[in-house]
Amino acid sequence: MSGPMLEIRNLCKAFPTRNAFGRRTGEVRAVDNVSFSIDKGRVYGLAGESGSGKSTIARMIMGLERPDSGDILIDGRSITDRSSGRVHGRQVQMVFQNPGSSLNPRRTVGQSVAVPLDAHGYPRAGRQKRITELLDMVQLPANFAQRYPHELSGGQKQRVAIARALAVEPKLLVLDEPTSALDVSVQAKVMDLLADLGREMDLTYLFISHDLSLMRNFAGDVGILYRGVIVEHGTSDAVFDHPAHDYTRLLLASVPVISKEEEALRPHIPLIDGEIPTPEMLIALRQQAVKQTITNEVQTDD
Numbered sequence: 001m002s003g004p005m006l007e008i009r010n011l012c013k014a015f016p017t018r019n020a021f022g023r024r025t026g027e028v029r030a031v032d033n034v035s036f037s038i039d040k041g042r043v044y045g046l047a048g049e050s051g052s053g054k055s056t057i058a059r060m061i062m063g064l065e066r067p068d069s070g071d072i073l074i075d076g077r078s079i080t081d082r083s084s085g086r087v088h089g090r091q092v093q094m095v096f097q098n099p100g101s102s103l104n105p106r107r108t109v110g111q112s113v114a115v116p117l118d119a120h121g122y123p124r125a126g127r128q129k130r131i132t133e134l135l136d137m138v139q140l141p142a143n144f145a146q147r148y149p150h151e152l153s154g155g156q157k158q159r160v161a162i163a164r165a166l167a168v169e170p171k172l173l174v175l176d177e178p179t180s181a182l183d184v185s186v187q188a189k190v191m192d193l194l195a196d197l198g199r200e201m202d203l204t205y206l207f208i209s210h211d212l213s214l215m216r217n218f219a220g221d222v223g224i225l226y227r228g229v230i231v232e233h234g235t236s237d238a239v240f241d242h243p244a245h246d247y248t249r250l251l252l253a254s255v256p257v258i259s260k261e262e263e264a265l266r267p268h269i270p271l272i273d274g275e276i277p278t279p280e281m282l283i284a285l286r287q288q289a290v291k292q293t294i295t296n297e298v299q300t301d302d
């Protein structure tokens with residue numbers, strides 16, 4: 001099984017901008033001639049800061065927003081001439097950033113997972129078994145089906161959201177910042193789960209995030225989105241090891257850092273000689289900072 005599961009061709013979407021009185025002042029090109037494709041079973045990462053157009057692309061893939069022009073093909077079939085996401089709802093599912101707000105607080109976990117089963121006409125007879133199976137896939141015990149969202153941790157809620165997304169056996173999953181609302185320790189477990197499920201079920205993922213270290217581990221290919229335009233794309237290793245575009249370097253320079261010393265260095269990084277530094281310069285600077293810390297510690301010990 002090969003070939004693209006998702007093809008995005010010259011996709012464009014603009015929104016009107018308005019002043020404080022609601023009068024139209026112009027337009028913002030939220031998505032500007034974006035093209036990329038994801039082969040079956042692969043993970044494509046779409047990275048960019050807030051406002052770069054990531055969610056607008058996701059919403060168009062889900063059929064929640066209509067493109068102005070361009071085409072979206074899922075498993076070779078265009079979806080852009082249809083007005084409703086229902087048409088391809090079985091093939092494409094989405095996992096949202098905030099599992100708390102994506103689950104209905106008045107529904108039990110079992111009822112939430114059953115919603116897509118009902119929507120797609122899953123037979124009533126096998127439903128309980130399917131719910132247990134889905135909870136098992138996301139490593140939750142069967143008795144969680146009776147619980148309500150407020151009785152679950154953030155990570156458990158996101159597992160339920162993943163189970164619900166998998167209920168109708170989609171081929172493509174759009175993951176929109178799936179772990180950014182979770183604690184760091186829980187993030188890794190949810191990402192591991194997604195990676196395992198992807199391999200087991202031969203899923204194709206579009207992984208949207210501003211967390212570049214997470215993206216590097218998870219996505220085989222990445223596209224860097226800046227003001228609606230993909231300014232750079234390629235394999236994760238190529239883009240992150242040898243970023244060609246200044247904006248990618250800037251994004252990499254803002255990756256969260258691990259020590260206080262590195263943190264102290266961070267605000268100065270984009271200002272070195274008035275230039276955005278290369279990754280090599282960053283590494284050299286960080287090595288310098290570590291050396292300095294060791295020297296300071298030795299002096300303090302004395």
Ligand SMILES: Nc1ncnc2c1ncn2[C@@H]1O[C@H](COP(=O)(O)OP(=O)(O)OP(=O)(O)O)[C@@H](O)[C@H]1O
Nearest residue numbers: 015016028030048049050051052053054055056057
């Ligand atoms: N419904 C809308 N009406 C007007 N402008 C919009 C609308 N949706 C998005 N935009 C604008 O389009 C641009 C892209 O927004 P989008 O939400 O796709 O970015 P994003 O990268 O997903 O950001 P975030 O990470 O904050 O969700 C922004 O300038 C935003 O203000």
